[in-house]
Amino acid sequence: xxxxxxxxxxxxxxxxxxxxxxxxxxxxxxxxxxxxxxxxxxxxxxxxxxxxxxxxxxxxxxxxxxxxxxxxxxxxxxxxxxxxxxxxxxxxxxxxxxxxxxxxxxxxxxxxxxxxxxxxxxxxxxxxxxxxxxxxxxxxxxxx
Numbered sequence: 569x570x571x572x573x574x575x576x577x578x579x580x581x582x583x584x585x586x587x588x589x590x591x592x593x594x595x596x597x598x599x600x601x602x603x604x605x606x607x608x609x610x611x612x613x614x615x616x617x618x619x620x621x622x623x624x625x626x627x628x629x630x631x632x633x634x635x636x637x638x639x640x641x642x643x644x645x646x647x648x649x650x651x652x653x654x655x656x657x658x659x660x661x662x663x664x665x666x667x668x669x670x671x672x673x674x675x676x677x678x679x680x681x682x683x684x685x686x687x688x689x690x691x692x693x694x695x696x697x698x699x700x701x702x703x704x705x706x707x708x709x710x711x712x
Contacts, residue, residue, distance in 0.1 A: 570649040571641065571671070573664045575657035580609040587653075591615050594651040598641055600663070604655050617653070630662075638666035 572594070574587050583606070591597055592615065601607050602619040610617060620637055627633035641652045641663070654661040 569645050569647065571645045571667065572649075572651045573658045573661075573667065574651060574653050575659075575661070576606045576610060576653050576655060578604070578606050578656055580605055582606055583609065588613070590651050591617070591653070594649065596644055596648050597651045597653065598644070600637060600652070600654045600661070606655050607653075610653060634662035634666055637663035638670070641667055642670060 572590055574590055576583050597617045599607055599610055599617045599619045601621050602611055620640060623636045627636050641650055644650050654664060658664045
């Protein structure tokens with residue numbers, strides 16, 4: 569099945585059109601947290617989104633939090649296409665790094681079926697207020 573990792577930015581209007589379309593067309597969407605400004609703005613769109621705030625409460629620290637978040641997404645992707653939304657950008661999110669690492673390791677070990685040898689890319693705007701400029705980031709999408 570396919571996993572799409574999407575950075576939703578940090579402010580209300582940071583979501584790109586391609587990110588919006590990924591959410592709109594997805595059957596299963598996970599939102600890392602609904603407690604941030606960007607997370608709340610995604611919920612305001614009215615799509616069926618499952619928030620993962622409960623994972624924060626059952627995690628001992630940030631390391632186990634990231635592992636637990638990645639596990640939820642990876643487990644769900646075994647039976648359906650999944651879109652995983654994170655604040656900021658994908659490259660700065662540890663749970664996304666874990667997902668990508670497991671995906672790459674699965675490919676090397678022949679555990680995950682892929683339809684292509686490269687990741688399919690779409691552009692998603694990732695805006696970080698701490699940076700002096702806006703950055704464009706491609707979400708990571710692949711078939712498992």
